[in-house]
Amino acid sequence: MSWFSDNETLIQAALTMTLLAFSLQVCLRAGIASFAGVGLWAVGGYTAAALVQHGWTTPLAIVVAIGLSVAISVALALVLGRLHSLYLAMATIAFVLLLQIVARTWDGVTGGADGLYAIPVTLTTGWLIVFVAVTAGVVWARGRGRSGRTSELLRVDQALAPSLGVDVRRQRVAAFALSGALGALAGAANALLFNALSPDQFGFTLIVDVLMALVIGGMTSWAGPLLGAVIVTWLPTWLSFLGNARPMVQGAIVVLMVVYLPDGLVGIVRAAARRVGGGGGWPAWAARRPRVRASRVRS
């Protein structure tokens, strides 16, 4: 139990990072290169923090933060509806950076460049674990059955999807909305656990950290983001013996993984499980991979 209390801050950081990684995973897994979740992390964080500071109860503040973020996400999905791959990626990065400028200049609500501080700490690690578990369940359920096949189809061949009866637009709006909700939940949890929120905490560096977690863990299952977020959070501690060379080694690890191990650590475990147990062995969740069977995808 002493390890837990010694590392509680890191555990909280890893779990909030997991929530944000889930947010991006929802879009990326369906072939939607959107990083908007990081922007909604900020929207959710500032909204929840400001409401709690004004005396709202925590659950209500979180619900309002998520609601606002979902509304913004749906609007964003409709507005950015025509964009794909790199163009969508850059438009959503621009959206995140635009929000960062808003946070820096809108002193009255966001506290400007200094940000908000002395936010009441109203969440506990226990609640955070519940959030992560529920979210992981949602991601797991989405990766199965029809919705999993639809996601995989959208990622592999978006042009084919309409001819198989998949409403691409509706799927995109749904993915954006879920991603926004998870991003806001992550942001609200972060603000209500760590009592301070400033514009420097998000922006490009946060996008990079989350992508790193997703690349290291792998994007094809619910376990990947959790594993990746834990590793990204502890990596600086583990690699601290490298001294000043640490950031370079960290960057090199990500480059090599994205090139040679695109399915991340979960991909390695899955491949090993397939070799050992022929697909049915330990661990079963890792050996199973959603496969597209076109004839069974219907909207």
Added chain:
Amino acid sequence: MGQQAANTIVLGSSYLLFTLGLSLSWGVLGVLNLAHGAIFMIGAIVAYQVTKGSDASLVVVLPVAAAAGGACAVILELVAYRPIRNRLRHSAEGDLRALIASVAAASILVAVGDEVTDRNPQSLPPSLFDVHTTTVLGAQVTNIQLLIVGLALALTLALAWVVHSTNAGRAMRAFAYDPATARLLGVSPERLSVATMFVSGAMAAAAGVLLAINLNLVSAYMGDGLLLKAFAIIILAGVGSIGGALVAAFLLAFVEIGVVEYVSSDLKDAVAFALIIVLLLLRPQGLFSRGAWQRA
């Protein structure tokens, strides 16, 4: 008024110098190299490191820095982009992976930059380039600013000439249009991609040296802000369009300086981001792009 015009031209030329290489690698190879800003920074870092131990002048330092930047870009191509292209399962997935790889590569270069500058902004010695102010048509400009404007325009013309009138340029355009057919026509994708990345990286690093002298600043983070501006310019221009980049760079500089003058300097950087979102909505192919044949 004359001063504002001069400021616009200098800022636009800086943007142009940074953007040309990014537009080239995107237009020809189809990779959006987010490490471009870091390679730009490496140019300034090399100049800082070389001038720390010697009083070398710009004539020597600029080619050295450009070669270093080119080498970084080539390494990135060989270690990351080419293996990703070769192991591609679906093109959309490859784009995203190349994007993540370039972000991670940029973080390596930024860490190197942090190390060299001791995590503090540094400046370049006057022995590298003696900056002094002159008056041109009633506006105060420095000699380094004149050099930036001159080099930006010269490189734009040179690049346009290479792409439109030489065999190498024809090979680039053919490759951009259809890599498979270009290969049948005798274009070696291996050599072409290395050459393109080298030119792109060299231009970024050269821009880094000149802008570092102009701002009197060498920092590991000096390229970050420029990357999204360059993206806005490329979107405005159309990917790979050189003439478009010329017009778009000056247009962005003009709007930014107008915003600083008449609205608020806080919103200067918001212009580019807002422009990206609006343009992608209204005209994703860019203002000046007429079709794929025009790319690169």
